[in-house]
Amino acid sequence: MRLADQLYLIAHEERTGRSRVHPRAAGLGLAAGLVGELMLLGRVTMDGGELRVVSREPPGDALAHHVLDLLVAQWQHRDLRTWLAFLAQDAIAKVGERLLRAGAVEAVVRRRFMGPTQTTYLPVNADQRNAAVWAGVRLANLLVEQGGGLAPAEGVLAGLVLATGLTRHVLWDFPLHRPGLANLHTAVEFLPAELRELVEHTQTSVGAVLAAGRR
């Protein structure tokens, strides 16, 4: 399962589809997840807070391809913080749609009182819910058992969990998960430089958004 997909399932309640963190924090985390996917695929690198496209070869996934196309077309923007803010605007819906295509969630349309309809993507049957919960449990297990030496793909997921404030939803069992917490920090510390930078920028953006206190 892809980086942003896992983060989506961790960041949303499996029963209601509500975001576990401030919606803007979740959006920024998923935006960082989408950028992180391109980094893991070797299409994009980062240096000094700026993104650089190193390969325009289309990734196999439609959403990743879409993001890469945007990065190529809007090449005058390289600042990662700008891209995070931009992608965060619809990252939740975009990743939800991708999960829908993969069969991991269903689209549930609700009409709010006097408001527009709202589409939420959430797991509805037992298998989907199991898989959704597993995303978090799996990461917790990895952090407790494997310690800080995670693969980059898992490490950056752990970092984005930390950056968006989801730590205690993943490592919720205090005595059991206690070693996982220290390992989480180690895992981020030993990420490849560009991925660590991605995590740090995400954390900074999340902090700024929370401090401003806007929806």
Added chain:
Amino acid sequence: MARPDTAGPDIVSRSLASNRLGVPSVVFFGVAGAAPLTVVLGAITTIYAVLGSTAVPLSYLVAAAILSLFTVGFVAMSRHIVNSGAFYSYISHGLGRVAGVGAAFVALPAYSMMQIGLFGLFGVVASGVAGAAGYHLSWFVCALAAWALVAVLNLLWVDLSGKVLAVLLVSEITIVLIYDAVMIANPAGGAVRVDMLAPTAMLSPQAAAMLVLAIAGFVGFEATVVLSEETKDPKRTVARATHWAVLIPGLLCGASAWAMAVNAGPENIVATAREHETDLVFALVSPHVPAILVQIGYVLFLTSVFAALLAFHAAVARYQFALGREGILPSAWGRTQPRTGAPLLGSLTQSVLALGVLIAYASSDADPLVYLFAWLTVVGGLGVLILMWAASAAVVAFFARHRRRENAWRSTVAPAIAFLLLSGVLAATVVGLGDMLQVAPDSPFRWLIPPAYAGVALLGFGWGLVTRLARPDVYASIGRGAGGGAGGARPVSPAPAGTPAPLLPPTEEEFPCATPSGTMPSGTMPSKTW
């Protein structure tokens, strides 16, 4: 890059801008904290009554002029350090992190006292309104109701900053302008007099001290820089909005204070103010306007004080949140309610403090208007003035190290003049504080307040030094604000190879929800280490 030719339409900028704030929204945000109707109806009348000086209108205009000068350098500096925008982060960038911690320690009680003082005003006004409607409620009951509502709304982090606030603010300003027009149209003695605006009135030491009261009416204008990352154009939107957030309350309050004096007559304004207290304006305009306009005024007065209470409470909570994230306060203060983003512990702390003070005042039976509203806002205002003064020094020091392509007016001349003027105001305030509090000559309150602030600041300096020795990683990130990153365009520069920067100190015991900014590599900080 991949494409050498010019790009097509700039989707990114357009899409981001559509979702961001323009100048008016930021001005609303800044002026809301100052709540012009609260200042006009609550503060100006109280200043007339308590100080017995007729130089009030002038003091607002002078205060606005001084703060405008200060704003020039302040927003110029804000272009180079994008962060949560609190004064202490400017001070730690300009004067060093130890001074920054001291400033944070001054800021916490200052803002906290100003918020608690407003409960006194709200209680008195609400109990007056309820009395007129036939219900006899003590000020304490009304204040307590407001307290409960503020506490709950802030825990839910209800966002009043949107359209509700804009509507309230526009109606407040409208009604103030109507009242002003009515008062000026009906001058005492049949002639509009301007002699209370003569600059010589500002030369008395008492008038200089009055500036601190006027400056307290502008509190909140600095909050505009909090939103710099949310604006369409961080470089220009915030600068313009901050200037407006100083000018609008300044002109409005100055004009209103003058209109009151015109209508009552400069000779009688003090006596009239002492007689009617916060009802002064209503008493002055009621012979000339339909009763409904006065009733609307009372309702707007209440909502205005309430909005100010909410805004201040949020500001105090946000301050504690930023300090918690930076590791100056325990990290528990840096956590937010996950879903809403409300800074939980900061909000609770302020609520509990306010409740304690309210109960203490109720049980001691002290006059809430003088001892709760006037005293706490004056004492809190002094703290804010100290912060502004230190911030103006920080701007001077910041640009003295590096001009950063700002012109001489913005980087040197205006900040220096602002610093000198604020120093004068601060000195006059410290000297004249006893008279402003109206205490007996032998009362300890006559001299206690400034040393108390000095003590708190020293405590902060000490804590800063302890942090430097014991937790250098936390120390390195002081002044970054809640966001963590410092710089503008490039917030975080990469860590030097081989020295990975941990996001959190590994000894972190608890489960951080919103993690402290920790130890971002400090590449964008000025290279000098303090």
